[in-house]
Amino acid sequence: MTPPVSGVAEAHPAEDEPHGPHGHGQDGLVKLAIGAVGIVFGDIGTSPLYAFRETFANEHHVLPLDTPHIMGAISLMFWSMMAVVTLKYVTIIMRADNKGEGGSLALLALISGRAGQKRWTAGIVLLGVFATALFYGDSMITPAVSVLSAVEGLAVAAPSFSGLVVPIAVVILVMLFSIQSTGTARVGLFFGPIMLLYFLTIGTLGVLSIVHEPGILWSLDPRHAIEFFALNPLPAFLALGSIVLAVTGAEALYADMGHFGRNPIRVSWLFFVLPALILNYMGQGALLMREGSAALESPFYMLAPDSFQFPLVILATMAAVIASQAVISGAFSVTQQAIQLGFIPRLRIEHTSASTAGQIYIPLINWALMIMVIVLVLSFKSSSNLTAAYGIAVTGAMLIDNCLLAVVLFTLWKWKKRYAIPLLAVFFLVDGAYFAANMTKVPDGGWFPLLVGFIIFTLLTTWSKGRKLMIERLRESAMPIRIFIESAANAATRVPGTAVFMTSTADGVPHALLHNLKHNKVLHERVILLTVKIKDVPYVSDADRMKIEDLGKGFHRMILGYGFMQEADVPAALKQVNACGAEFKMMETSFFLARQTLLPSSRPGMMIWREKLFAWMLRNAESAMEFFRLPTNRVVELGSQVEI
Structure with a gap:
């Protein structure tokens, strides 16, 4: 039973009510649940392609292919x-959730906003950023291992195609990344039905195999998991490191919560995805108990009759593409948040x-991911080799999520220690064991996600620190705005129109304004000092969008607020303004931007x-x-040099 929690209503407003924040009633629950099957569960849904096989076929660890070990692996x-x-x-x-949104960055923003500036918040921020960096490593490995493992079914259905597995996988991946710019709305309509068919198929194949070996059902007894360790501890x-592949993609449930809501994802998992997955794993176990190592090449595909193996390859490949699509779209969303x-x-x-x-598309992220995914496929050549690199990014992110969860339980929800500590101990024990097991695979490919994670972590923290x-x-060098207005407003020539000076700080005189006055020696009749601020919430309503302060003599300070899931469209926001003179007309408005050139210096702050x-x-x-989104023909850029 879940212990009582104080402050939870504030942390997750109303999604469990019949009409949650997404505006969907109970009637839409089934549709949302089907949509969640198509988008959210693609990654974890394709795990049966390789997870059980790698548990027994991996050269990194040798396990006897006997009943106790098969039962123990399924139990685990x-x-x-x-x-x-x-x-x-x-x-x-x-x-x-953070106003309905999930994911490491949304959770990090929620914690930072509620906890304030405390000694431990800096460490939590770094952990959250590193989890985000690991996600990019996962975004590279998931398409490679999913598509490659699905296409490898060709070698089972038709051994003569074994030499074409890698080229076909590369062609599929290139096509997948090439269509990203067109959007996934139409393709997304087919995701749900395809994944429903996929899960029904793998569940049915599992049942057909279990019928021949019904004793496999006893593998759900946790004592088999304990016996698994007792027989051969090391x-x-x-x-x-291979068994954890069965839960890869679990973090996607939380990250995609904003698209579907909490309840549809819960319903999809508990009543459809989980039963299908465990039935398939038990079916693979029953197959290995009957046929032994003869079926170890691909127990997933060998569950199917020979006549059905080729259609199963096609269905599994489609599921792998869908899983890859979900990760790519997730990379776009995470990048926008970051x-x-x-x-x-x-x-x-x-x-x-x-x-x-x-639904967004970020060209740089798309093509960078495509290049890295193809390099992975050509370098590792098989899904078995890639699985060595797969687990570290996932288990590392899960371990970090435990740390963030601990802050949520103690600081935001005020759980009592007698409830929180045992629960966290279980999570840290499970995820810590999985992470430690995966760390032993660093020489065999596990170095890749760690390398990618550290590189991206360095880039993220460097940009954040340098920007501050x-x-x-x-x-430091900004002149107080009141002094500037008093000294310059009457001395400079005023010209018709509106000048909007974009500034990152909501105090002082923007450098662009000083440079404009210095070089052009004029001021517009209406001067707007505009700052765009991104809040620690996903969305800011139009009613709370702007704050305007009249500074006198035609000067106005304006602050526009946006959530981290929103696009900052300045012209659209200015059209809503009616508090500082006449309405804004773009053809009578000029936007002045300062373009800083950085000069590295020996001043304390960052290494050279x-x-x-x-x-x-x-x-x-x-x-x-x-x-x-400023109109290109109304923008003036003025340069300045800054030492950091």
Whole structure:
């Protein structure tokens, strides 16, 4: 029974009510649940392609292919899904939403906003950022291992095709990344039915195999998991690195919560996906108990009759593409959140749907992922080799989620220690064991997600730190706005029209304004000092969008607030303004931007190499003109130099 929690209503407003924040009543629950099957569960749904096989066929650990070990492996997979997916993510973590949104960054923003500035918050922020960095490693490995393992079924159905597995996988992946710019709205309509058919198929194949070996049902007894370790402790521990593949994709349940809501994901998992997965794993176990090593090449495909293996390859490949699509879309969403929260430079974001704000396409991320995925396929050549690299990113992110969950339980929800500590101990024990087992695979490919994670972590933290230093340096040299208005307003020539000066700080005089006055020696009749602020919430309503302060003599300070899931459209916001004179007309409005050139210096702040890295990122960031949707023919850029 879940212990009583104080403050939970504030942390997750109303999604369990009949009409939650997404505006869906009970009638829409089934449709949302089907949609969740198509998008959310693609990653964990394709795990049966390789997870059980790798537990016994992996050269990294050698396990006897006998009844006790087969029963023990299935028992571990089932109870891992119950502890990690059902209890941790579906039951507990999904209650910690940030205005309906989930994921490591949303949870991090929620914690930062509620906990304030405390000694331990800096460490929590770094952990959350590293979890995000590991996610990018996962985004590279998931398409590679999913598509490759599905296409490998060709070698089972038709051995003559074995030499074409890698080329076919590469062609599928290139096509997948090439269609991203067109949007996934139409393709998404087919995701749910295809994945429903896939889960029904793998569940049915499992049942047909269980009928011949009904004793496999006793594998759900947790004593078999204990016996699994008692028989061969060290190989059993190393095998955890493969068994954990059965729960890869669990974090997607939380990350995709904002798209479907909490209840539809719970219903899909508990009543459809979980039963189908465990039936298939038991079916594979029953097959190995009957046929032994003869079926070990691919127990997933050998569950099917010979005549059905080729259609199963096609269905599994479609499921793998869907799983890959979900991860790619997730990478776009996470990148957008990271940009808004100040961890990544501005990048070009294209909206692929006029009606759905969350459907976006980021060209740089798309092509970078495609290159890395193809490099992985060509380098590792088989899904068995890739699984060595797969588990570390997932288990690392799950371990970090435990740390974030601990903060939520103690700080936000005020759980009593007698409830929270035993629960957290179970989670840390399970995820810690899986992570430790995967760390033994570092020499065999596990180094890849760690390397990617550390590189991206360095980029994220360098941009965040450099941005803060740059704002501080600009603030140090900024003139108080009141003094500027008194001295310049009457001395300078005033010209018709409106000038909007974009500034990152909501105090002081923008550098662009000083440069404009210095070089052009004029001031517009109406001067707007505009700052765009991204809040620690996913969405900000139009009513709370702007704050306007009249500074006198035609000067106005305006602050526009956006959530980290929203796009900052400055012209659209200005059209709603009616509090500082006449309405804004774009053909009579000029936008002035300051483009900073960074000069690395010996001043305390960051090491020189990080300063140069930050300067490079700043040069390659998308311009504020495109990011804030400013009209291209109404923008003036003025340069300045800043030492950090």
